Amino acid sequence: MTQAEQRGGSRRALVTGASRGIGAAVATRLSHAGHRVALSSRGGAGELAEKLGGADIRADVSTADGVEAAVSAAEEGLGGSVEILVNCAGITNDGLLARMQDEDWEDLLATNLTSVMRTSRRVLRGMMKARWGRIVNVGSVVGAIGNPGQTAYAATKAGIVGFSKALAKEVASRKITVNVVAPGYIETDMTSALSEAQRAVALSQVAMGRFGEPHEVAGAVAYLVSEEASYVSGSVLTVDGGMGAG
Amino acid sequence: MERSEILETVRKLAVETLEVDGDAVVETAVFADDLDADSLDLVELVMALEEAFDISVPEEELEDIETVGQVIDLVQAKLG
Ligand SMILES: NC(=O)c1ccc[n+]([C@@H]2O[C@H](COP(=O)([O-])OP(=O)(O)OC[C@H]3O[C@@H](n4cnc5c(N)ncnc54)[C@H](OP(=O)(O)O)[C@@H]3O)[C@@H](O)[C@H]2O)c1
Numbered sequence: 001m002t003q004a005e006q007r008g009g010s011r012r013a014l015v016t017g018a019s020r021g022i023g024a025a026v027a028t029r030l031s032h033a034g035h036r037v038a039l040s041s042r043g044g045a046g047e048l049a050e051k052l053g054g055a056d057i058r059a060d061v062s063t064a065d066g067v068e069a070a071v072s073a074a075e076e077g078l079g080g081s082v083e084i085l086v087n088c089a090g091i092t093n094d095g096l097l098a099r100m101q102d103e104d105w106e107d108l109l110a111t112n113l114t115s116v117m118r119t120s121r122r123v124l125r126g127m128m129k130a131r132w133g134r135i136v137n138v139g140s141v142v143g144a145i146g147n148p149g150q151t152a153y154a155a156t157k158a159g160i161v162g163f164s165k166a167l168a169k170e171v172a173s174r175k176i177t178v179n180v181v182a183p184g185y186i187e188t189d190m191t192s193a194l195s196e197a198q199r200a201v202a203l204s205q206v207a208m209g210r211f212g213e214p215h216e217v218a219g220a221v222a223y224l225v226s227e228e229a230s231y232v233s234g235s236v237l238t239v240d241g242g243m244g245a246g
Numbered sequence: 247m248e249r250s251e252i253l254e255t256v257r258k259l260a261v262e263t264l265e266v267d268g269d270a271v272v273e274t275a276v277f278a279d280d281l282d283a284d285s286l287d288l289v290e291l292v293m294a295l296e297e298a299f300d301i302s303v304p305e306e307e308l309e310d311i312e313t314v315g316q317v318i319d320l321v322q323a324k325l326g
Pocket residue numbers: 016017018019020021022023040041042043044059060061062087088089090091111138139140141182183184185186187188189190191
């Protein structure tokens with residue numbers, strides 16, 4: 001018996017935003033844990049998907065059609081309904097509220113929050129039938145503590161928490177858990193856009209004095225989707241080097 | 247479609263999704279009491295019926311449903 005089998009077997013997992021950064025680390029980690037993975041992004045995961053033997057899905061999860069296409073392709077690639085859903089796809093579009101356009105707000109909501117509702121809704125039926133499921137949504141510490149220039153982003157990430165808690169209660173009787181992992185600053189393309197000055201300010205807020213690595217977030221996700229986390233639902237697991245502490 | 251035909255399908259799907267005894271699935275059976283079904287169970291059953299009969303039932307129409315007979319009425323109305 002492999003380790004994966006001992007822990008409840010190999011599951012069918014869909015990771016959105018899996019081509020880079022945190023999502024790529026999550027897909028890698030779940031694959032190493034013995035799960036079959038489907039990796040979704042707009043640009044495709046290319047070599048990573050090949051290396052993991054996973055389905056490489058190109059779809060834009062900010063639209064209804066894109067979500068339908070992504071989940072359908074995942075079901076096909078995985079050979080069945082999605083048992084583990086990890087919503088990692090996300091963007092930032094920083095700017096002060098005073099100068100924000102309605103379209104900026106709507107884009108961010110569509111990509112970061114509405115996508116989470118749509119993917120969750122789409123996979124729920126299979127999970128309800130199977131009487132088992134794991135949904136992990138990637139939030140952000142910014143959703144809890146705020147950050148200037150990120151009103152829309154913070155709103156989407158706080159929205160993910162409320163959504164996940166409510167859904168957790170709706171589907172708890174079906175052994176489906178819904179949780180949030182809320183990272184602090186993690187070394188990815190998203191944070192490489194920060195200027196030196198912004199980076200210094202960011203670092204000063206982190207108790208550990210460093211940015212986290214994507215695999216450190218993936219470890220938290222791997223726990224929440226595991227059999228061991230069967231009694232954990234509606235919770236927020238913060239992975240931020242002590243940034244939000246106190 | 248005959249009511250009895252629809253009842254047969256409802257019975258089959260109720261046995262699968264609600265894990266109840268087929269004999270308990272009669273027109274007068276109340277989901278919450280006789281079939282021990284909660285709102286999520288009912289949604290699951292209706293989703294299965296939508297697939298089986300190729301119909302679509304909006305959320306609002308589920309609100310007042312209490313008995314198996316009402317589900318049959320609903321399906322019959324949809325099938326026209
Ligand atoms: N990095 C951090 O410090 C940090 C901190 C807290 C929370 N987070 C959250 O963690 C998640 C991942 O962030 P990251 O840092 O790993 O970002 P990243 O390196 O920029 O990766 C984002 C991923 O999402 C995909 N994506 C973006 N928009 C998409 C869309 N509309 N449809 C489908 N896929 C889309 C991207 O692929 P394509 O571009 O090819 O579509 C990529 O795979 C995000 O939700 C982010 O908000 C990050």
